[in-house]
Amino acid sequence: MLDYEKAISVAEQKCADQGIRFTRRRKQVLAVLIKADAALSAYEIAELCDAEGDSKMPAMSVYRILELLENGNLIHRLELANKYVSCSHISCSHKHEQSQFLICDSCRHVEEIDLCSEAVDALRVAASAAGFNSISSQLEIKGWCGHCQPSRN
Numbered sequence: 001m002l003d004y005e006k007a008i009s010v011a012e013q014k015c016a017d018q019g020i021r022f023t024r025r026r027k028q029v030l031a032v033l034i035k036a037d038a039a040l041s042a043y044e045i046a047e048l049c050d051a052e053g054d055s056k057m058p059a060m061s062v063y064r065i066l067e068l069l070e071n072g073n074l075i076h077r078l079e080l081a082n083k084y085v086s087c088s089h090i091s092c093s094h095k096h097e098q099s100q101f102l103i104c105d106s107c108r109h110v111e112e113i114d115l116c117s118e119a120v121d122a123l124r125v126a127a128s129a130a131g132f133n134s135i136s137s138q139l140e141i142k143g144w145c146g147h148c149q150p151s152r153n
């Protein structure tokens with residue numbers, strides 16, 4: 001889980017660097033995602049924003065804000081689940097690599113991981129042998145996180 005205060009202040013700085021205005025609503029959407037620490041649909045994000053905001057947020061603005069934050073590498077869209085998750089590297093200063101995602105089937109917690117390029121290449125070779133080209137470079141894998149795993153004994 002990210003340090004919330006730090007993540008928000010670094011995100012604000014990153015937006016400024018990219019010429020993105022960090023408006024109250026944009027900040028609110030990002031805050032909801034960071035606090036949730038799980039994958040949320042646009043609808044769930046809108047509901048959470050409404051619950052703590054003073055005015056209702058139209059679905060269209062939620063989608064626009066999500067797109068903007070995604071382009072700014074502050075959040076990611078899980079394509080298969082069509083859900084959003086805050087980037088676990090918000091507070092980092094290193095260059096953002098292509099991330100792969102592990103999604104907990106039980107609590108929806110998402111881990112962002114780096115796969116070595118050999119593994120990604122191997123996947124591409126296997127896909128192309130099966131006649132698949134331009135495969136998505138973003139993997140989304142379901143499983144059980146460390147908290148949800150039933151203890152093995």
Ligand SMILES: [Zn+2]
Nearest residue numbers: 087088089099
């Ligand atoms: Zn990320």
Ligand SMILES: [Zn+2]
Nearest residue numbers: 088089092094
């Ligand atoms: Zn990082």
Ligand SMILES: [Zn+2]
Nearest residue numbers: 104107145148
């Ligand atoms: Zn879990």
